[in-house]
Amino acid sequence: MPHLQTQPNFGAGQPAPLRAYTPGDDFYDLLIDTHRGLDDDTSRLVNARLILLLANHIGDMAVLREAMAAARHGITPDTTTP
Template sequence: MPTLATENRLPSPDDFYEALIDTHRDLTAEQSGMVNAKLILLLANHIGDMDVLREALSHARKGV
């Protein structure tokens, strides 16, 4: 059973962060929220494993 990978797996995390920020540039708060929701659903579909997704949801909520 796959588990959530929480270690850095990006070859260039700064490049991803820059792309993420660029994606939200010049958007309203509502548009930015829509982009985030779409991104979450696209990545969840790509992952496709409900156990991993539940683990990610739980992990994301910790400390909030």
């Protein structure tokens, strides 16, 4: 059964990068570029769409449950809203 990959996994199985930074940095740059010029509401919409697209790509409910639990871990609920 697949498990959630929590260790750096960008570029796994590919040749080592030639630059001083890692393929994970390339992902971060791409993510920032995806949001560049968007207001907060539109940026949240892009994030929601990205989550759904990636969840569909993963397609394994056990992995998705594990990812959601890991994302929520250590986050306290907002008790300031009625």
